[in-house]
Amino acid sequence: MIKEVKLPEVSENIEHGDVIKVLVSVGDEISIDQPLIELETDKALFEVPSTEEGVVKEISVKEGDVINIGSVILKVETNSKEIKEQTSDKKEQTADNYVNKESVEINNDKESKSSEKIELKKPENENAQNIKSKNISVTDTESELADNENVKASGAHDKILAPASPSVRRLARELGVEISSVSGSGKDGRISEDDVKSFVKASMNKSGSSTLTLSGKSLPDFSKWGEVRIEPMSKIRAVTAEAMSYSWTAPMVTQFDKADITLAEDFRKKYSEFVKSNGGNLTVTSMLVKICTEALKKFPQFNSSIDLNKKEIIYKNYFNVGIAVDTERGLLVPVVRNTDKKNILEISAELNVLAEKARSKKIMPDEMDGGNFTISNLGGIGGTAFTPIVYSPQVAILGVSRASKEAVYIxxxxxxxxxxxxxxxxxxxxxxxxxxxxxxxxxxxxxxxxMYLLL
Structure with a gap:
């Protein structure tokens, strides 16, 4: 039997990605979870694993291709009934690699039907890595969403809904944009995230905004003065540049201070072996994650976002802390979720896993979403101070430099x-x-x- 392996939904906000490398060839025998391609999105570079087992008969993508969610990556032959039975359970379990949410809801604005709601329930054991997918594929959900996008909305005005995915609608809401006001550049007028962003930029320019864009000024011909080398920006670098430029439009101030960590260093040395035996590394960063979580509780304005369009402040009652990780592809910021419910041991172990996944191209986009506050530690490299840039829509970021011994007058x-x-x-x-x-x-x-950390 010939089966298609498609690109699954990897994050709510990701619709497509660039194929960086194809990792298999026609004729190869592949297994469940074996990496097939390296895919780069706006948020990460990661390997896409196989959901089927068999022999590769056809590869539908090549390096440099831009592929959408649901696109066919390759076709495999799975003639063996035995293979089919052995891999049935494994295929269900791989859903957790792509779906990092408890439910997928298909809504038609305010009207929804019970038949349009699909729930993917997590197991009772929170430590379990795998979940059952109930035999519902992500691509089926995408297809159903597409079918529902152009239907009429019931109500007094009977208006036609703009063709846009839920993630695009969410982005529009966050930016205060009426989705029906945006012109779509896709097939049949489909609206993309780029369309929404372009609409916002155009609106800002019309209102006389002085915001500078990366493409706002032409550069001179540098080759007049010597040899140059031109390389295209990676998606991660381009998105980082755009995000930092956008963040820089907010009025930012940096406050400096020093902490006496002599006792903290003694604490770290005393318990480091114990933490290591439980899968983590007790570091200043892991201690700061817990400390900053408590600080966010006491100072809720640091755990908020500002909506100037509505003149509202959104206070968050959950605590997700992002940790900047230096990788060969650029800066990535994995997020440790629900830090208020985790002790220093759990945080240390999770940081280890996330950092390793970020550096080995295993990090998924969903694992970098939803941060409320960020910590950037450059102490391992050096420096006495720096001014980190707030990652919008967050409102604060903590920079950590290298510790050193100093003579303190006591x-x-x-x-x-x-x-x-x-x-x-x-x-x-x-x-x-x-x-x-x-x-x-x-x-x-x-x-x-x-010792406060132990309380």
Missing amino acids: NDNFIPRIMLPLSLTYDHRIIDGADAARFLRWICEALENP
């Missing part, structure tokens, strides 16, 4: 202490300087009393 004596430089950048539209100073000082004092 009780009429100079005593050697290990001092850690911290840099807090914040959005001044929502956070005042005095509150930022209190927030950062609270973090410093918590670091200086590490």
Whole structure:
């Protein structure tokens, strides 16, 4: 039997990606979860595993192709009934690699039918890695969504819904854009995320905004002065550049302070072996994740986002902390979720897993979504201070530089202490300087009393 292996939904906000490398050839015998291609999206570079087992008969993509969710990657021959039976359970379990949400809801604005709702329930064991997919494929969901996008909405006005995926509609809502006002550039007027972003930029330009864009100024011909080399920007680098340019439009201030981590370092050394035996590394970063979570509880304005269009402040009652990870492809920011419900041991182990996945191209886009606050630690490289840029729509980011021994004047004596430089950048539209100073000082004092982490 010939079966198609398609690109599954990897994240709510991802519709397509670039094929960087094809990892198999026609005639190869492949197994469940074997990597087939390297795919680069706006958020990550990762390997797409197979959901079938058999012999590759045809490869439908090549390096450089842009493929959409649901596109056929390759076709495999699975003639063996025995193989089919053995791999049936495995195929169900691979759904967790692609679907990182508890339910997929197909709604037609306010009207929905029970037949349009599909639930993918997680197992009772929270530590389990795999979930049952109920034999419902993500591509089936995409197809059903596409069928429902152009139907009439019931109600007083009977207007036609704009053809756009749920992720595009969500982006439009977050940016305060009426989706029906956006012209789609896709087939049959389908609206993409780029269409929404272009609409926002055009609206800002019309309103006299002075926001600079990356393409706003032509560069000189550098080859007049010597030899040059031109390389296209990777998707990750291009998206980072665009996001940082957008973030820079917010008025940002950086507050500096130092924490005496002498006791924290003793604490780290004392418990490092215990944490390591449980799969983690006890580091300043893992301690800061827990400390910053408590700080966000005490200073909720740092765990918020601002909506200028509606003149509203959105306070979040959950705690997800992003950790900037340096990779050969650029900066990635995996997110540790629900940090208020995890102890330092669990956080340390999860950080290990996320960092390794980011560096080995295993990180999925969903694992970098939903952060409320970010920590960027450059201490391993060096430096005494820096000014990190807030990642919008977050409103603050903590920068960590290299710790060093300093002579500190205590009780009429100079005593050697290990001092850690911290840099807090914040959005001044929502956070005042005095509150930022209190927030950062609270973090410093918590670091200086590490036994607090055990409470």
